[in-house]
Amino acid sequence: MDILYLLIPLSVVLVLLILLGLWWAIHSGQFDRIEGEAERILRQD
């Protein structure tokens, strides 16, 4: 069970990494207009 002493801190780091990815996604505008992406295919240009 000693591996847990490594895995638990690692899971904390992992969550922080996931949050970093999400930060990038939100602030690059991916969630600004969720319906817009679905409508885009219907537009001509």
Added chain:
Amino acid sequence: MSSNYALLDEPAQWSAFSTPSPENKNADQTRGLWQSQVVVEGMHCGSCALNVEKALRSVPGVKQATVNGATHRAEVVWSAEQVKPSQWLNALHNAGYEAVPANDHVARNEGKWEVRRQLWRWAVAGFCMMQVMMYALPPYVSTDITMEMLSLLRWAAWVLTLPVMFFSADVFTAAAWRDLKRGDISMDLPVALGIWVSFLVSSAAMFSPDGFFGNEVYFDSITMFVFFLLTGRWLEARLRERTAGSLEALINRLPQSVYRMRVDGEFDSVSLAMVKVGDILQVHPGEVFAADGKLLDGHTWVEEALLSGESEPMERRRGDMLLAGSHNLRETVTLEVTALGESTRYAAIVTLMQTASLHKPRLAALADRIAKPFLLVVLVVAALAAIWAWGESPGKAMMVAVSVLIVTCPCALSLATPAAMLAAAGNLARQGVLLRDVQSLETLSQVNAVVFDKTGTLTSDRMELQYLFTPENLKGSIDLTTPAMQSLLGLTQALAEHSWHPYARAVLQIEKSTAPPPVLQQVQEHVGQGVSATLVNDQVPKQLRMGSLSFCRQASESQELPYSAQDAQVHVFDQRGWLASYVFREVMRPDAIATMARLRQLGVEIYLMSGDKKASVETVAGRLQLEPANVFSACTPADKLGYLKDLQAAGKRVAMVGDGFNDMPVLAGAHVSFAFGQAVPLAQAHSDVVVMGQQLMAVADTMALAKRSMRVVSHNLIWAAAYNAVCVPLAVMGYLPAWLAGLGMALSSVIVVLYSLQLALPANKAPSAILSTH
């Protein structure tokens, strides 16, 4: 941000977010009173709206400040001699709120950043919560966990609680702190107090398990609570966006750039601000008209639903008027600008809607007032509960206090009324019914008598053919099926096409003639009199005239026509003499009878008051099956007002329906008034409700919706009160863990908003309609 406020002090910038107040009659408009619209950031609850108002009103020179907590918009009336916009904007900044001028790109951009920040806060809380719960799980499911492992898990949970405390929950902490500094308390205070107390107790327990606060940690409760709360806020914001959406969509509808014709005839893209009256613009299908104008070239269909209430696409030909804010549906057209910005019908509607959404319903104002004493009571109860449980264990005592603090947030109470009103106003706006003041919904729901005016209200602007006299048809029969009648009608319609006179329009509204179109030459309109032309179908050309009797007789050998035809509105003569006379009558609105039935069903008495002659009023009253005692004819406006006062003295709550112009004093005297805004400039229609379409049924629909809204409001209030009545005792007795309290609090607000959302649906689909009929 605050340093930029100085830019707004330039009078040239004012019109971007302000209009001169209606009372401002100064020729020099840089003086006198101005009315500004701003979007306020950092407002979360009902009491914030009060704080913002207080901060604004404390600035000398600010005459009035109204804030809508639901739309985050504030309207400020200020005197240009005494104060500059930057002064009151800075006052707001010092109070801890940022404001952005509305009707501005910045407002929309700020809105986008606000949404991203909210989403990011929520995501951080969500991911950290999930992981913290993972760390909290092992001690529950396993008994042989070592002390070392337990403390490692707690450390990990503590690390991931930090971002939640210092970032996600910062909205609550900052808001509570801001209010405390001012000696004020708001709904954020119990929340902030709750999370910080539990965090500090848990941290103390983690660092010294044998210490004063015992060895229980509540990191999972804290993160879950913050996450639920942020979810509630997020949902509330999205729902508000949807309900207020139709208002916002209308307000932000005009395009920022347009295609304008250059001197060489080519079109290039310019900013809307540069366009002037008389410019020629090109509008593509799918675009929105940026200005009122006359169609020069092209033939298209437009959608004007939000402007006129007409839901069908409307055909527009050369010479027709186009409205700013309507959609071009079919073809690329060019138009000549006739009105821009402030002077368009669109701008009048937007101003009306903005003022409406700012006025607070009485019930909402009440909720705001009781919020503060309520919070004080909550703090005292929490403290007492903690003291009571202290003997058992200090750690548990703290957590009981935290539950009490969290569970009682009166958000649901303060949201109950505005959420419902806003949803209802949005629904009405989509049907082309504008409320000057959401307060009128409350009054409308109590109305038990409706007074109608006749002309322009019960009857439409359209005319209907009543008699058609010709030399062969002296009885005036309107059987138009014979070939002779068809060719006569064809001739009249060909002439009428060249005139805009209402009677010429009436001729064209008769079903179109099937006869081959006559060949007309030298067609000429004599404004206000009629149309003359030469018919060249036959060997001998005929000099035709259509129009008023005196105009037709001028160029004719014989002046004779039968006595019965002399009062007709439209005559047709050739050079020899009389050919035909058309008699038109007013048409009752097609839905008038159905509307009366619907109103009776709603339990409303119907009255008719008209300035028209007795006979014609009684015809209409008879067709509508009105009680003869409720019909008043040949009334002057003073008579009408007198009758109205009598009704009110008899204890009736009276709604008046008029054309909004001739009936002004009567409309103002009624408890609540409807105006049909078609014929009248909106800004002058001083009525509570403006109906933009032709549907009389809108009156009944609005009253039904008002009744539904008040029902929803009372359901909301009952629910919020019941929730508190059940949960507070549970929390005081320590049966409610903090996370469950947080869930309850977030849910209670979301349920109120969701339940109110039914008012945005048509009547038959709404749950409360189903509830109350079964």
